[in-house]
Amino acid sequence: MENLVLQALSGLASASSLFLVASGLTVIFGVSRVVNFAHGSFYMLGAYLAYTLVTQLPRGHLGFWGGVVGAALLVGLIGLAVEVLLLRRIYRAPELFQLLATFGVVLIVQELTQMVWGAQDLLGPRAPGLRGSTEILGLRFPLYELFLIGVGPVVLGLLLLLFHRTRWGTLVRAATQDREMVGALGVNQRMLFTSIFFLGSLLAGLGGALQLPRESVNLHMDLSIITEAFVVVVVGGLGSLTGAALAALLIGEMHAFGILIAPKITLVLVFLVMALVLVVRPHGLLGKPEAAARGGQGSAEPMIGPAPGPLRWLALTALGLAVVVPPFLGDYALSVLTELATAVLFAASLHLIMGPGGMASFGHAAYFGLGAYGAALAAQWLGAPMLVGLALAPLAAGVFGLVFGYFCVRLSGVYAAMLTLAFAQIAWSVAFQWVEVTGGDNGILGVWPDAWAAPKLVFYYLALALCLGATLLLRRVVHAPFGYALRAQRDSALRAEAIGINAFRIRWLGFALAAAAAGIAGGLFAYGKGSVFPTFMGIPRSVDALLMVLLGGVQTLSGPIIGALAFTGLQEQLVRLTDLWRLILGAVIVALVLFFPQGLAGAARARWEARHGDA
Amino acid sequence: MVGRVIGRRQILAGAGMAALAAPGITRAQGEAIRIGEINSYTAQPAFLQPYRNAWLLAQEQVNAAGGINGRRIETVFRDDAGRPEDAVRLAGELVNAEKVALLAGGFLSNVGLALGDFANQNKKLFVASEPLTDALVWGKGNRYTFRLRASTYMQSAMLVEEAAKLPVKRWATVAPNYEYGQSAVRWFKELLSRAKPDVQFVAEQFPALGRIDAGATVQALAAANPEAIFNVTFGADLTNFVRQGSTRGLFERRRVVSLLTGEPEYLDPLGDEAPEGWIVTGYPWEQIDTPVHTAFREAYRRRWNDYPRLGSVVGFDTVMAIAALLKKSPTLETEALVDAMTGLQFQSVLGPVQFRAIDHQSTMGAFVGRTVLKNGKGAMAEWRYADGKDYLPSDDVVRTLRPQT
Amino acid sequence: MATLEVAGLEKSFGGVRAVQGVSFAVSPGEMLALIGPNGAGKSTCFNMLNGQLKPDAGAVRLLGCDITGLAPRQVWRLGVGRTFQITATFGSMTVLENVQMALLSHHRRLGELWRPVARMDAAPARALLERLGMADQAARPCGILAYGDLKRVELAIALANEPKLLLMDEPTAGMAPQERISLMALTAGIARESGIAVLFTEHDMDVVFGHADRILVLDRGRLIAEGAPAAVRADPRVREVYLGSGAVTGAH
Known part of the structure; x- marks a missing residue:
């Protein structure tokens, strides 16, 4: 019994820490609708800055708490700078585009942090006066954890006061509910956005700084907190502070008690919780349905027409090169080209649901990975020849696309995206944990092509044919009635329903189709690499797909293709050229975002249209 | 970046055009011998910076001493960012475009396995430096893959030897939830139960790697009231576990046996909060005064103005092993290299080491000792060098573990 | 027979009775x-x-067929x-395509994955636009229409x-x-x-x-x-x- 009470207290302390980070994320999202990947980086910076300040300032209460508060303020200013210099310029870009920019910031911060503070983990001093422990029911409990338990509710209280008792807070709440309205009322939105970023980043920094007496400061803090923070925000309901507090409490306690029952559950628990909550409550615990942003207003998505002449020539030339040149290339070049082909199909498949479908997915790698595992498991357990494996890949991915999609496409916006992430993580953890079948994180080895396809050139042509074929098929689908129906339900759900379109079914089938296409890419990728690992379905790969689509431009059909080539090609070159590839890649992404807020293909299209008049 | 081979082809516009421009295969006598090295540099910088520093030091030493029959060695480093699929691609690049004579490296087990499988498929030698997974030389072992560092099995066996001497029966385990942690716990349980049939395992915790919820984990372990704890967490997880554990009194009146914790990589960040009295494997760099090690330590300090970590030893010895291999092998053809590697002996910083013919595992050992606090930092005391050859299963057993062709 | 027959339609929103006992009919x-x-x-x-809304009570009949709910x-x-x-x-489609969508849906052809929409039901769609005096606008995107x-x-x-x-x-x-x-x-x-x-x-x-x-x-x-x-x-x-x-x- 005593043990259970202490377990609950431990859960509360974790919940409190989690809430601090999530609160900042949720207020930023609520007002600006920016999916801020850099929030975890701000958290990490808070911890590093606090480490430096606390160890430099004189010892004692003033030095410690001054350092913590100072770090939080500094991080607030960094967040403010990011908003003013970067995000402010791209609020008008297509939905989720800001995510690309914040991802660039993540890469830059990772590299700079390592440059400034070094690679080794740093252990900060403990909090003065809270070093030891106290007895609770005869068991020892750290004082600092008790203090943390108190911090969460205090911060929640202060934030609620701020939002309900000040004019600024009233504006923030109004903006959270209806951004356009607040703008129409003549409120200075710029100031509002900038100040909310300052506050949100400050909270992230504070969350990081307060971990100093608890955990070591290290370079993995950013990514380890960001997904969990997003889960809390979404489970709580986007933009809802109280919801975030409830969600943090739920997840903190589930964690504390979950490990008593199933010690290995930590990998997947938060995602299970999120999936359950979202299936039952599509807008989180306390979230409200988003005001329908897409209306019949002028902000319509651009049309999709046949490719303009020059683009066709460009595409044909590229295709010609892709067919004619490879026999003269070395094996490595061929393997890179093979990888590019799979990247193109992977991105194009995600684009089908993001562009025409109008749904975001943060977990598209699941289907890539399921395709890869489908092929690999068939090869390993059934001794299936490669072509059978390659046929099973889209089947496996498509079937899971149907199952997961059934739940995901009922939701909208970030909720839907996060549910796809939850399913992807569940699939990932099965691959990771079911060692007897999948080999766990050591993966499945020896998934090599059959003898006839073993030469790199043959395999490349196979990959090119399948990927190009599938990509063109997807393109064809977009021009066919089904693709139009997808766009119809995206453009106007009301009208689609009024002309007999079952939006759910169209989205569902679209999702499954995209999943199957991603599965083909995954299957080819598996045979190209000779092995399959859970990383194939990991979050980074889902993010890669997202980046490719956004970088290329979600509003054009050639966007994902160009994005995939640019992103994969750039990364491949940079990794070989310099150890600072993350810094450069991040900077390039930020620059592209600033110069081409509609993506590369979107920018090319805009220039084309400007020169040739409106279509 | 230091050590990156300068003068390689500059940026090529098209991805994948690299191989077009690759130099011809024929090489003049005296041209450098290239080694391809792949590691998770950006994902695991804390371990791999000292590793690469020592690698470069060793390379400089080999070249200063006249190289390999007059030919210099040079290394092309690649960062896999912790992704096995990228490692495989880069391996292809190193082999096909950079024309390296052999591959080396690997830190994460799955990267090591992916590279081992690549080596097997492409018939290229792969000298795995760091990955600990037993599968690398046993379950998934192959002709072309060799491993330097003492494996999970070996290090667990070293600790079991000590654990069996303890007057305790009730054990709890805590390990990161991935292959390394799971294997370590499995071997520890199996070997300890064999050595001491009356032991009981009363609790096990498997926090996600890098995400330990330390307070709850410590509380859960304490609730089971074990007499001793086997710990496999490392890095940030270890730090958080130790902090919560000491504040909550988890380690009081309990014995702790802990993998890798004596390595400076993991002991040093703990500073004056390093736990005392834990039985650990590790690397007491400041106390090893054999001539070979002293020379290494001083050379490292002169070159990098820093003290060596265990990663440094692994990096240095990988180069030394490769140098010994290249001297022994008559040609740079892979099959000749593999034959030369089989049973290769070389002088490691830690003592003489051999790559066993039976499973391609080196006999490099580890230091086993107790942690103490010295001058406000953790250190190892009462340590001894456990030679790897004494902690491997009998040949009969090995033959059942490794696919025999 | 009346095309539409409505009988005793009721709807309340949280205590506010928005529609109470409405009955009427429309003829062809x-x-x-x-x-x-x-x-x-x-x-x-x-x-x-x-x-779009479900009535609390009452019935809606189309050509004598109950369509309530x-x-x-x-x-x-x-x-x-x-x-x-x-x-x-649909803002991302032309005027003609908008009409085509309705026709394709009517003909239950929206599941087709292969044939481009451009060639499907274009003539009847154009005829409909003609009838409404919109033929000259057919190729313009709906998003920019007056x-x-x-x-x-x-x-x-x-x-x-x-x-x-x-x-x-x-x-x-x-x-x-x-x-x-x-x-x-x-x-x-x-x-x-x-x-x-x-x-x-x-x-x-x-x-x-x-x-x-x-x-x-x-x-x-x-x-x-x-x-x-x-x-x-x-x-x-x-x-x-x-x-x-x-x-x-x-x-x-």
Whole structure:
């Protein structure tokens, strides 16, 4: 019994820490609708800055708490700078585009942090006066954890006061509910956005700084907190502070008690919780349905027409090169080209649901990975020849696309995206944990092509044919009635329903189709690499797909293709050229975002249209 | 970046055009011998910076001493960012475009396995430096893959030897939830139960790697009231576990046996909060005064103005092993290299080491000792060098573990 | 038989009775206007007819067939076209494609993955646009169309499935007066020609009295008058509702 009470207290302390980070994320999202990947980086910076300040300032209460508060303020200013210099310029870009920019910031911060503070983990001093422990029911409990338990509710209280008792807070709440309205009322939105970023980043920094007496400061803090923070925000309901507090409490306690029952559950628990909550409550615990942003207003998505002449020539030339040149290339070049082909199909498949479908997915790698595992498991357990494996890949991915999609496409916006992430993580953890079948994180080895396809050139042509074929098929689908129906339900759900379109079914089938296409890419990728690992379905790969689509431009059909080539090609070159590839890649992404807020293909299209008049 | 081979082809516009421009295969006598090295540099910088520093030091030493029959060695480093699929691609690049004579490296087990499988498929030698997974030389072992560092099995066996001497029966385990942690716990349980049939395992915790919820984990372990704890967490997880554990009194009146914790990589960040009295494997760099090690330590300090970590030893010895291999092998053809590697002996910083013919595992050992606090930092005391050859299963057993062709 | 029959329709929102016991019928070829002051319950009533809202009580029958509680897309399949108060079209498609979508949906061809839309049902779509005087706009994107033209596009879409009943919510809102007259004249012509029953709500009394065959007047959720334009115009209750200086008519 005593043990259970202490377990609950431990859960509360974790919940409190989690809430601090999530609160900042949720207020930023609520007002600006920016999916801020850099929030975890701000958290990490808070911890590093606090480490430096606390160890430099004189010892004692003033030095410690001054350092913590100072770090939080500094991080607030960094967040403010990011908003003013970067995000402010791209609020008008297509939905989720800001995510690309914040991802660039993540890469830059990772590299700079390592440059400034070094690679080794740093252990900060403990909090003065809270070093030891106290007895609770005869068991020892750290004082600092008790203090943390108190911090969460205090911060929640202060934030609620701020939002309900000040004019600024009233504006923030109004903006959270209806951004356009607040703008129409003549409120200075710029100031509002900038100040909310300052506050949100400050909270992230504070969350990081307060971990100093608890955990070591290290370079993995950013990514380890960001997904969990997003889960809390979404489970709580986007933009809802109280919801975030409830969600943090739920997840903190589930964690504390979950490990008593199933010690290995930590990998997947938060995602299970999120999936359950979202299936039952599509807008989180306390979230409200988003005001329908897409209306019949002028902000319509651009049309999709046949490719303009020059683009066709460009595409044909590229295709010609892709067919004619490879026999003269070395094996490595061929393997890179093979990888590019799979990247193109992977991105194009995600684009089908993001562009025409109008749904975001943060977990598209699941289907890539399921395709890869489908092929690999068939090869390993059934001794299936490669072509059978390659046929099973889209089947496996498509079937899971149907199952997961059934739940995901009922939701909208970030909720839907996060549910796809939850399913992807569940699939990932099965691959990771079911060692007897999948080999766990050591993966499945020896998934090599059959003898006839073993030469790199043959395999490349196979990959090119399948990927190009599938990509063109997807393109064809977009021009066919089904693709139009997808766009119809995206453009106007009301009208689609009024002309007999079952939006759910169209989205569902679209999702499954995209999943199957991603599965083909995954299957080819598996045979190209000779092995399959859970990383194939990991979050980074889902993010890669997202980046490719956004970088290329979600509003054009050639966007994902160009994005995939640019992103994969750039990364491949940079990794070989310099150890600072993350810094450069991040900077390039930020620059592209600033110069081409509609993506590369979107920018090319805009220039084309400007020169040739409106279509 | 230091050590990156300068003068390689500059940026090529098209991805994948690299191989077009690759130099011809024929090489003049005296041209450098290239080694391809792949590691998770950006994902695991804390371990791999000292590793690469020592690698470069060793390379400089080999070249200063006249190289390999007059030919210099040079290394092309690649960062896999912790992704096995990228490692495989880069391996292809190193082999096909950079024309390296052999591959080396690997830190994460799955990267090591992916590279081992690549080596097997492409018939290229792969000298795995760091990955600990037993599968690398046993379950998934192959002709072309060799491993330097003492494996999970070996290090667990070293600790079991000590654990069996303890007057305790009730054990709890805590390990990161991935292959390394799971294997370590499995071997520890199996070997300890064999050595001491009356032991009981009363609790096990498997926090996600890098995400330990330390307070709850410590509380859960304490609730089971074990007499001793086997710990496999490392890095940030270890730090958080130790902090919560000491504040909550988890380690009081309990014995702790802990993998890798004596390595400076993991002991040093703990500073004056390093736990005392834990039985650990590790690397007491400041106390090893054999001539070979002293020379290494001083050379490292002169070159990098820093003290060596265990990663440094692994990096240095990988180069030394490769140098010994290249001297022994008559040609740079892979099959000749593999034959030369089989049973290769070389002088490691830690003592003489051999790559066993039976499973391609080196006999490099580890230091086993107790942690103490010295001058406000953790250190190892009462340590001894456990030679790897004494902690491997009998040949009969090995033959059942490794696919025999 | 009446095309649409509505009997005892009821709807409350959290205690507010938006529609109470509304019953009426529309015949083929008839133009029936539903009018009433703001908040009278017109839109609620309208949205229950095509399934966007589920009534608390009452029945909606189309050609004698009970359609109460069906989803809008099912109601549409049974032959009910709909235009919205705030136009709803597919902004990323051309005018022609918008109409094609309705036709393709009507012909149940939306599942096709291979043939490009460009070549499917283009001729009938063009004919529909022709009929509504929108042929020259066919290739323009709906996203950049003038509001009045969007209303016509909606009408074309609504006519695509050869409906028996047309529900038009404020069909002329936002249009210039001259446009209003011509659109309603066009609608009335089509309705009579094809025997389509039309039920519309409207604010513009010129439109209502100029084009409706019959008028329903709704106030506070109740039907207070029904009849030919002249009769309704003369009805004192209607005058009171519209002109009666906000004085409460009768104590509820």
